[in-house]
Amino acid sequence: MKFLITLILASCVAAAPAINARSRLERRLARRAGSSHPIQRIPSSEIHPQGTPTKNEQYSSNWAGVVIANPPSGTFTAVSATFTVPQPQTTGGGSTQSASAWVGIDGDTCGSAILQTGVDFFVDEDNNVSYDSWYEWFPDYAYDFSGISFKTGDTVALSVVSSSSTSGTATIQNLSNGQQVSQYITSSSALCGQNAEWIVEDFEENGGLVPFCNFGSVSFSNANAQTSDGNSWAADIGDLIDIQQNGQTLTQSSQNGGGVVTVQYV
Ligand SMILES: *[C@@H]1O[C@H](CO)[C@@H](O)[C@H](O)[C@H]1NC(C)=O
Ligand SMILES: *[C@@H]1O[C@H](CO)[C@@H](O)[C@H](O)[C@H]1NC(C)=O
Numbered sequence: 001m002k003f004l005i006t007l008i009l010a011s012c013v014a015a016a017p018a019i020n021a022r023s024r025l026e027r028r029l030a031r032r033a034g035s036s037h038p039i040q041r042i043p044s045s046e047i048h049p050q051g052t053p054t055k056n057e058q059y060s061s062n063w064a065g066v067v068i069a070n071p072p073s074g075t076f077t078a079v080s081a082t083f084t085v086p087q088p089q090t091t092g093g094g095s096t097q098s099a100s101a102w103v104g105i106d107g108d109t110c111g112s113a114i115l116q117t118g119v120d121f122f123v124d125e126d127n128n129v130s131y132d133s134w135y136e137w138f139p140d141y142a143y144d145f146s147g148i149s150f151k152t153g154d155t156v157a158l159s160v161v162s163s164s165s166t167s168g169t170a171t172i173q174n175l176s177n178g179q180q181v182s183q184y185i186t187s188s189s190a191l192c193g194q195n196a197e198w199i200v201e202d203f204e205e206n207g208g209l210v211p212f213c214n215f216g217s218v219s220f221s222n223a224n225a226q227t228s229d230g231n232s233w234a235a236d237i238g239d240l241i242d243i244q245q246n247g248q249t250l251t252q253s254s255q256n257g258g259g260v261v262t263v264q265y266v
Pocket of ligand 2: 148149150151174175176177178179
């Protein structure tokens, strides 16, 4: 129920930009067209094919990758990874298609807030490709970063660090040329610090999932999370999530050890 209310609130906020309570600086920044949301799990009775998927694999309509749903100690205070910007391809259908790769804190068992940052991939029907980077403290919108851009094959570092349950910093770096952008964010929606995740998402725009592109493969490396007691945890200890829509499995996520998580479009 709490989750449903969150979603309703989120769509109200999206429909009423005038009551956006962000700081002046953030309001000046472009609002990203789409918005990232908490995981929308598929109940086990609706998973296709019925039966036993890979041990510890779960399905959702919007998230693929890895989630650590409970910190082994303390609470999560930082999540980071690097990945190589993929070349998305259209699967047809005549409209622009998208996907987003990001890291974040919360949004699974703690669905009331997410501190996250990532890069969107867009591809039109002629296979023209573009990228955007953003930060978001759900349930507020995502905001585009300015002053950084990407092209296929760039190596990108993503990180979010919470300085309290209601404040934190999102940072993105193009490791290929050293460009870096960073944003301090505050929110009235407190993080629980219960989930750390490395995700490829079919995000939402105008209340629906955007047409999902063939993003090829996103491989997060150095996928690590820090906890409040100073420990560091690799994504290797998390659970795999894959995307199913209309009974079709669209992604194949895997843990390759050493903090490497690969999400492949299938
Ligand atoms: C793709 O890019 C080409 C070259 O810039 C342009 O002519 C074409 O209109 C673009 N396709 C779409 C669907 O915008
Ligand atoms: C990221 O860095 C690489 C290497 O210097 C550069 O080729 C690329 O253009 C950078 N991305 C952008 C769009 O600035």
